[in-house]
Amino acid sequence: QSALTQPASVSGSPGQSITLSCTGTSSDIGTYNYVSWYQHHPGKAPKLMIYDVSNRPSGISYRFSGSKSGNTASLTISGLQAEDEADYYCSSFTTSAFVVFGGGTKLTVL
Amino acid sequence: EVQLVESGGGLVQPGGSLRLSCAASGFTFRNYWMSWVRQAPRKGPELVALINSDGGPTYYLDSVRGRFTISRDNAQSSLFLEMNSLGAEDTAVYYCAKDLTWQQFDFWGRGTLVTVSS
Numbered sequence: 001q002s003a004l005t006q007p008a009s010v011s012g013s014p015g016q017s018i019t020l021s022c023t024g025t026s027s028d029i030g031t032y033n034y035v036s037w038y039q040h041h042p043g044k045a046p047k048l049m050i051y052d053v054s055n056r057p058s059g060i061s062y063r064f065s066g067s068k069s070g071n072t073a074s075l076t077i078s079g080l081q082a083e084d085e086a087d088y089y090c091s092s093f094t095t096s097a098f099v100v101f102g103g104g105t106k107l108t109v110l
Numbered sequence: 111e112v113q114l115v116e117s118g119g120g121l122v123q124p125g126g127s128l129r130l131s132c133a134a135s136g137f138t139f140r141n142y143w144m145s146w147v148r149q150a151p152r153k154g155p156e157l158v159a160l161i162n163s164d165g166g167p168t169y170y171l172d173s174v175r176g177r178f179t180i181s182r183d184n185a186q187s188s189l190f191l192e193m194n195s196l197g198a199e200d201t202a203v204y205y206c207a208k209d210l211t212w213q214q215f216d217f218w219g220r221g222t223l224v225t226v227s228s
Contacts, residue, residue: 003154034212044220045114046205051214089154091214098169099213103154
């Protein structure tokens with residue numbers, strides 16, 4: 001199962017909204033709504049930000065939202081803040097019954 | 111507060127073995143599937159192995175099947191990963207992760223680094 005495709009880097013200014021994309025295939029994102037997004041500050045534990053395409057776990061800011069269209073999932077961060085600077089990874093359940101992750105997007109807050 | 115603390119990583123020679131441990135607290139460990147996820151340098155995460163809540167069915171990444179064994183001790187709230195015949199391709203940070211649903215992980219540890227090198 002190939003990894004999901006994410007842009008290597010994205011940047012934005014404080015207060016802006018940005019959208020991170022995650023492209024898969026009909027064997028993963030296109031078939032399942034078990035798509036997640038993780039935030040990872042290097043050296044810390046990865047943090048679940050979105051699950052089941054668009055659900056936020058308890059304690060996650062409303063500024064983070066998820067969606068899906070066809071084989072592509074998206075994570076939108078509104079009102080960008082300095083603390084949002086991190087690596088973001090998407091994942092999806094697959095027809096091989098094993099989750100696949102994306103290669104990650106480094107978000108820089110200018 | 112949920113905590114997952116990994117240990118057991120280190121430098122090992124090609125062909126060697128290591129046993130990773132994960133101490134869990136803050137939730138009813140025996141009720142949840144658990145997994146090991148690794149991340150090699152400059153790559154995305156990769157699910158290595160998962161185990162159901164009572165230690166029954168286990169599942170492995172194709173490249174580690176037959177070399178790695180995942181297990182758990184529900185009485186001690188601990189997860190383990192026995193790794194044999196290690197190769198350079200196994201070099202990564204290994205994370206213990208709690209399954210929320212359908213291999214979506216709501217809590218992770220900070221990871222333990224495994225380096226396979228001569």
